[in-house]
Every structure is written in structure tokens, then in C-alpha cells.
Amino acid sequence: MSVIEGSILDFRRLDLLAREDSIIHRLDPRTKVLVTLAFILVVVSFDRYAVNALLPFAIFPVALMAVANLPTRFIAGKVLTVSFFAVAIGILNPLLDRQILIQIDGIGISGGWLSFISILLRSALTVTAALILTATTGFGAICQALERLGMPTIFARQLTFMYRYLFVLAEESQRMSNARELRSCRGTGMGIRPYASMVGHLLLRTWERAERVHRAMLCRGYKGNMVTQKSAGMRLWDLSFLLGWITLFVLLRMYDVPRLLGHLTMMPHL
């Protein structure tokens, strides 16, 4: 449970960062959501052995982190945590795919290793982009932006509420888990059975809370649709940010820049 607690606290940190100020923070949330989505789509669209063609894409996260003044170590730490999942996903590739694809200084590199590195790179790039989006926009604003970009209202609202009550739920489960631990001196405390009951209790409590929250909304005139205030809207700066980055992504996708520059000597694309 303390793992949840830890990651929750970091969510709070992200939210705090989102309340700082920079020209990136001041962009319309929709602009940032669109650029980030474009970035992620382009990065995952590369073929499975792409490695050096992906490298230039690092310019997007690096530039944004610098301009938005985000703490590099914090973001890097988060990316590293998520990378463990990427390792878990890609770790079998070097074993399964042993065909040598390229030679560097006479050492043969198999397709498996290439695709493994490619997975790590992609996950690092996309996760960094998503973190930067959250850290410069805030989760609530992202949900609103998604809604205004055409995501079904019900999903956007679910996301908003989930984010709000995640903290409450995490605290509640933490308290319950502590209570169990305190009374199960060292031992396993009756094994798995208390957990089943704890999950049941949590569900019931969540249900009751949902009912109370709904009442609170009815009390304040809720009639089934969320009335939100529209932000100022896209300005010239938003448009140039959006078009500039998307053009760059498309160019980097179409031309393998490192190869054009002749810096690295890897094998041609497969």
C-alpha cells in the first residue's frame, strides 16, 4: 500500500508544478494535449527496430523541460520507475530474436536487442511527454481539454472524479491496511482473508461516498450536466506552437536525420 501512497504523493507534486508559471504553462491546455498526442502517435508509429531515428525526438521533452523550468531529476526518476515495466515487456526479445542485424566495431547486434532498446526509448519518450503535459497543465485542465476536443463528456467527468477521489480512497485503504498490520503482530495476520473483507468494505464505503457526493451536487443545483467556464481560447502563440511541433515531428518521421547527417553508421532501415 505504501507504494500507492508514494506515487500518489508524486501526483500531488505534478499538480503543484502545474501551478507554476511559464510560457508553456500559459498555453491553452488543448494545444498541449494535441501536440503531446501527435508526439506519442509519431513515436510509436516507427517500426520495431528503429533506434537512431528516434533519438532526435528527445528534442521535444528536453526543450519543454528547459522552457517550463521543470525539475529534471524528479521527472527522470518517474520515467525510470515506469521503465521497469518497459523492461518487463521487452526483456524476452533478445532471447527470441537472435538474427544479427547490424555490426558495430565488429560486434554483431541481434534484432532482439535492437527492438528491446527501441521499446525502452519509446517508453521513455512517451512517458516523459505525458509527464510534461501533466506537470505544465494539471490533471483537471487536461480532462477539460479532452472534453472540449470531443472526448465523450461522461469519460472526461469520470477521469476528473477518479483523480479527485483517488487520494481519498488511497488514504482510506492506507488506514485500513495500517489497522490490520498493527493487530497482526509480525505474523501474516490470518493470511489473505482479511484482505477480501477489506476490499469489500472499501467498495461499500466508496459506494456510500459516491452517494453523498451526488447529494452534495444535487444540493448545488446539479441537473445532469457540468457547467464549465471556457478558457480564453487559442491564440497565435498556441497555433504556432502546435503547427511548429507537428511539422517537426512529421519531418523527423519522414527523414532519418541522424543518417542524413552521417554521424552514426548503422544499417539502413529494414
Add this chain to the structure above:
Amino acid sequence: MSHHIVAADALCFSYPDGTAALKEVTFCIHHGESVAVIGANGAGKSTLLQHLNGFLTPTSGTVRIGDATVTRDNLCDVRKTVGMVFQNPDDQLFMPTVYEDVAFGPRNLGMSVADVERKVRDALAAVDAGHLAAKPPYRLSGGEKKRVAIATVLAMDPAILVMDEPTAGLDPFARREVIGLLKAFSHTKIITSHDLDMVAEVCGRVIVLHAGQLRADGPTGQLFADRSLLAACHLEPPLSMQHCALCGRAATPLSAAA
């Protein structure tokens, strides 16, 4: 709804599982009154409050707000007139930021952007929480959450404020702040509480519930002086009216304590 009367007439309520939570409760609260509903745990206080804005419907008897009996058809008006502050502010603060949360009600009432802005500012200022506007609710302390929850209700311009345990779980300083706010509001107030010292300070009238029945209804000072009544309802007089075990101070009558 010119006269903001809150009246219950032979109000009975049983939960679906058969628990008779309210039995023949009758009272009438007038405009501008400040009334405490007290009673031991399970006496039916929360159940009573749920009737005042139509979350529960009487099994028999009626609840009247202003000139109208509460029915399915006028729930919207009733809920606008009766502002309810929940016991747990986490249930009441559900939007991403304090500002958004306070703005939720006024926006639902269809106010213009400028009006919403003004309402939110005024409501937050009234509870001394203007500086919290941009914060997400989960970053607030218990006392701040309580004050913001009150602001969300004030922004709706209710004529009647209903509060379930407004000082429960607050530290002495936050409790003091909330008491100060309550005393400053000119609304009709209906408050449940176990904090009888707060009741003595804020409310001029007390309704005592015991096991779902109305046991007493009268001026605060008079009821709190009636030890046998309090004991019969599993209550204790406020600390300020008790003999002090530490310094030996004699019990003070309520008029001096308040």
C-alpha cells in the same frame, strides 16, 4: 418563500430495514433563529436533517419550508433555499480546485461569468479563504476544508443554513474560527452537534432528540440547566457549565458563559 419557516409536523421516518429513526417529531423554526438539534449517537439528528432538503421523504407527516410542503416537485427550490453543509467536507468538495468548487453552484444556477466570479469571491471572502482559490481540495487542512465547504453553500445564497456537526474533528483554533463564522451569519441556522459549548455560544434554542423522539424544545440556557433531562437523553452539560476539576471554579450559569 418570503417567510423562511422550517416546520416539521408529526414527522415519522423508518429506514427500509425497519429502523424507526424519527417518531412524531413536530417543531417550527422561524426566520433568523439559530437552533441546535442535539441528542446521543443514533438519536436521529442526521436523519432529521436529510428531510430538510428532501433527500429523505417522510414515511408519514410533513416537512414545510417557507409556505410550501417539501415534495418531489419543488425539490429544486427547496435545495436552493436550504443550504446544507455536510459533516465530511470531502463529500462536498469534488471539483479540481477550490474556485471551481465554489463556482459549481452559481454556474448551475445559470449566472453569467462575471456574476459567478463575484459570487465566488464574496463567498470565499466571507469564510476568510480567498487565498485558497487556486488550491485543489485535497491540499487543504481540515479547518480550511470546512470553511471552503461552507463557502460552496454560501455561494448559492441560501436563506437557511443546515449543518451536520460543523465543529467535529477540528482543532481548537479551527473550531474557534468556525464558531466565529457561524455567529456572524444572519441566516436561519439549524445545527446538529455534540459540541454543547459551541451550541451554547451560537444557538439560542435547542431541540433535544432521544431515540427518534423529540424530548425537549426550548431556550438553550434553560435546557442545559436541566440536568435530569440531559442525563435521561445521555447528554452532559457543556464544560463551561460544569464545575472545574482542575482549578475548582464553580459552574457558571449559561448567561455568564456565553
